[in-house]
Amino acid sequence: MMTLLQHAYHMLEVSSVxxxxxxxxxxxxxxxxxxxxxxxxxxxxxxxxxxxARKALxxxxxxxxxxxxxxATDDQGHIGLTVHVDGKPHTLPKRGVRPPSRMDPVGxxxxxxxxxxxxxxxxxxxDDLLPYGRLIELGSEVDKEQDNPVVAWVRGxxxxxxxxxxxxxxxxxxxxxxTGLIKRWRAAADQMPDKMSGDIADAQSHSTYEVYADLLEAxxxxxxxxxxxxxxxxxxx
Numbered sequence: 001m002m003t004l005l006q007h008a009y010h011m012l013e014v015s016s017v018x019x020x021x022x023x024x025x026x027x028x029x030x031x032x033x034x035x036x037x038x039x040x041x042x043x044x045x046x047x048x049x050x051x052x053a054r055k056a057l058x059x060x061x062x063x064x065x066x067x068x069x070x071x072a073t074d075d076q077g078h079i080g081l082t083v084h085v086d087g088k089p090h091t092l093p094k095r096g097v098r099p100p101s102r103m104d105p106v107g108x109x110x111x112x113x114x115x116x117x118x119x120x121x122x123x124x125x126x127d128d129l130l131p132y133g134r135l136i137e138l139g140s141e142v143d144k145e146q147d148n149p150v151v152a153w154v155r156g157x158x159x160x161x162x163x164x165x166x167x168x169x170x171x172x173x174x175x176x177x178x179t180g181l182i183k184r185w186r187a188a189a190d191q192m193p194d195k196m197s198g199d200i201a202d203a204q205s206h207s208t209y210e211v212y213a214d215l216l217e218a219x220x221x222x223x224x225x226x227x228x229x230x231x232x233x234x235x236x237x
Contacts, residue, residue: 018117018121056137058139061109066153068164069083079100097111107210116129163184175226178226192209
């Protein structure tokens with residue numbers, strides 16, 4: 001979008017942009033494939049975030065799941081994203097611009113950001129963006145040498161993800177359990193290109209496939225943080 005405004009403004013402040021989007025979404029955007037025939041770029045280039053913030057958001061999502069502060073399914077086992085911020089659960093949009101599937105929590109996370117912005121415009125507050133801000137912050141901390149949330153968790157801080165309960169109850173250390181969970185996430189991701197191969201329509205219906213590289217990078221960064229604690233503990237002296 002190009003303007004002649006003297007200063008930079010977030011699109012949430014521009015009623016002429018947000019009002020039509022809000023009206024179109026409320027007229028059925030959540031009940032059909034709103035994305036169809038409306039995009040010219042992949043998901044990685046169409047969400048309202050820069051590349052580094054987008055990658056931090058994906059990394060923060062998996063980090064929060066590891067730390068037990070985010071879940072990908074609701075109480076009935078259906079896909080539904082929840083993020084805890086300061087102990088309070090925040091439910092993210094139940095769908096993006098495409099129908100959700102259990103294969104696409106990352107895609108739903110990213111697509112839901114635009115939906116959350118529409119919600120902020122309608123409610124005239126930024127509450128719907130709080131979980132996204134927390135995840136971006138968390139994802140940006142994974143590479144830190146000091147005050148690293150993953151390293152702190154491996155050393156015993158905080159709670160634990162439900163996905164780790166079986167491993168931890170079986171005697172695995174937090175580092176071993178985290179490594180096992182990351183491997184399971186990666187194994188599920190590795191199946192995605194084969195499932196989508198040769199079927200363009202199917203690939204386009206799964207939003208996570210469009211940010212596959214971000215997903216793999218996020219897992220690498222988290223695993224490096226898990227391993228960093230091990231490396232630090234083995235340094236002589």
